[in-house]
Amino acid sequence: MKFIVDNWMLILIALSSGAMLAWPLVRGANTGSLTAQGAVQLINRERAVVVDVREPEEFAAGHVTGAKNVPLAQLEEKLTATVKNKTVPLLMVCASGARAQRAVATAKKLGYDKAQAVAGGLKSWKEANLPVEKA
Structure with missing residues (x-):
């Protein structure tokens, strides 16, 4: 004592x-965070849809190959029109992962139960040497 x-x-x-x-x-x-490698597995095995929640200028500078751009501010209005099937895994990506976490909460509220954020965002995607395209 x-x-x-x-x-x-x-x-x-x-x-x-x-x-x-x-x-x-x-x-x-x-938090539903997912590594870049885990995201690739979901894309290949379950046809996951990648949604980039950055602004259009950021998206044009470089994004995950095949990603759809729906800025975070417009997510509630445009997500259901962009991704109609709510049963597929939805992978949210931003620059570092912070906006993607907020986007996951919004997506789950809209009925996308398999929504996840890619941990580290596009930065971790690039660090894993995964393909990036420019608009």
Whole structure:
């Protein structure tokens, strides 16, 4: 007991650092994030549809081959017209993954239960040396 009282600050630091290390694992457990390689498998095996939620100028500069561009601000209005089949896996992509996570929530609200975000966005796609095309 004396050890705990004398070293309470070190124990607090150890617990805090452990919590910070575990936070990404806890936070990422239910986000629906998917690696670039996992996305390729879904595209090949289940004919997943890639939806790029970046702005048209960003999309034109380079995007996942075969992706459809539906900017995040217009997702609720245009997604059902762009991707009619709600049973296929829907892969959301943006520059780094942040907008794609918000897009997944919107897509699920619209009935796309298999919507997932590609973790790291187009950046991780390029880092995995996967094909990118320009409009």
